[in-house]
Amino acid sequence: xxxxxxxxxxxxxxxxxxxxxxxxxxxxxxxxxxxxxxxxxxxxxxxxxxxxxxxxxxxxxxxxxxxxxxxxxxxxxxxxxxxxxxxxxxxxxxxxxxxxxxxxxxxxxxxxxxxxxxxxxxxxxxxxxxxxxxxxxxxxxxxxxxxxxxxxxxxxxxxxxxxxxxxxxxxxxxxxxxxxxxxxxxxxxxxxxxxxxxxxxxxxxxxxxxxxxxxxxxxxxxxxxxxxxxxxxxxxx
Ligand code: ATP
Numbered sequence: 001x002x003x004x005x006x007x008x009x010x011x012x013x014x015x016x017x018x019x020x021x022x023x024x025x026x027x028x029x030x031x032x033x034x035x036x037x038x039x040x041x042x043x044x045x046x047x048x049x050x051x052x053x054x055x056x057x058x059x060x061x062x063x064x065x066x067x068x069x070x071x072x073x074x075x076x077x078x079x080x081x082x083x084x085x086x087x088x089x090x091x092x093x094x095x096x097x098x099x100x101x102x103x104x105x106x107x108x109x110x111x112x113x114x115x116x117x118x119x120x121x122x123x124x125x126x127x128x129x130x131x132x133x134x135x136x137x138x139x140x141x142x143x144x145x146x147x148x149x150x151x152x153x154x155x156x157x158x159x160x161x162x163x164x165x166x167x168x169x170x171x172x173x174x175x176x177x178x179x180x181x182x183x184x185x186x187x188x189x190x191x192x193x194x195x196x197x198x199x200x201x202x203x204x205x206x207x208x209x210x211x212x213x214x215x216x217x218x219x220x221x222x223x224x225x226x227x228x229x230x231x232x233x234x235x236x237x
Contacts, residue, residue: 023214206221
């Protein structure tokens with residue numbers, strides 16, 4: 001049987017008195033690319049933050065690799081392969097590209113770090129060309145590439161991507177989705193949060209639609225893509 005990597009059950013998260021996530025359940029199985037789509041403010045980012053332990057869980061449960069994630073520090077989860085690329089990228093602006101990539105491997109003790117940097121440079125030749133440039137001087141798209149490359153340096157078992165296409169030019173959006181697909185094809189399990197519902201569902205095996213803190217639809221990604229309600233609400237038809 002395929003292993004369940006992430007299982008979220010009845011998750012509730014609040015900011016003060018405001019319930020941002022109201023009982024979300026979803027799962028991601030080994031080898032899947034699952035897309036979580038929904039409008040601005042639906043609670044997608046908050047869901048990811050609860051998974052990584054950066055936002056407290058009010059109720060419900062998050063299991064990663066069959067173990068409760070609650071109570072584990074973000075560092076411990078990264079060490080176990082749960083790696084997030086946050087919205088807004090969060091690169092170390094005063095460090096070079098290579099230094100940023102090395103930071104991604106800080107929990108590792110093996111000797112294959114240089115080989116993995118070469119793999120990242122293979123996925124993103126632009127990063128290789130600019131490897132000595134300070135991250136803060138790169139374009140938004142280049143910083144997104146760097147944030148994804150840095151996450152890969154932690155050898156993720158589950159990669160959480162929060163809106164990787166946000167604010168990028170159409171060419172860069174194409175490039176980013178191409179690489180998300182490559183990363184998935186190389187065997188990494190991915191949970192992709194996106195407002196670009198069309199592109200996210202085209203790449204995914206399965207999808208979940210989130211609205212006002214709740215999952216309103218879920219299923220096979222191609223079926224969701226062809227669903228009239230999804231097309232009307234999220235694909236501008
Ligand atoms: P976006 O695509 O805009 O990031 P989202 O689906 O990821 O949207 P969230 O960022 O999770 O949505 O926000 C869900 C709700 O929680 C929103 O109403 C938002 O205003 C609120 N919220 C998010 N972060 C905070 C915070 N730090 N304090 C208070 N409210 C917050």
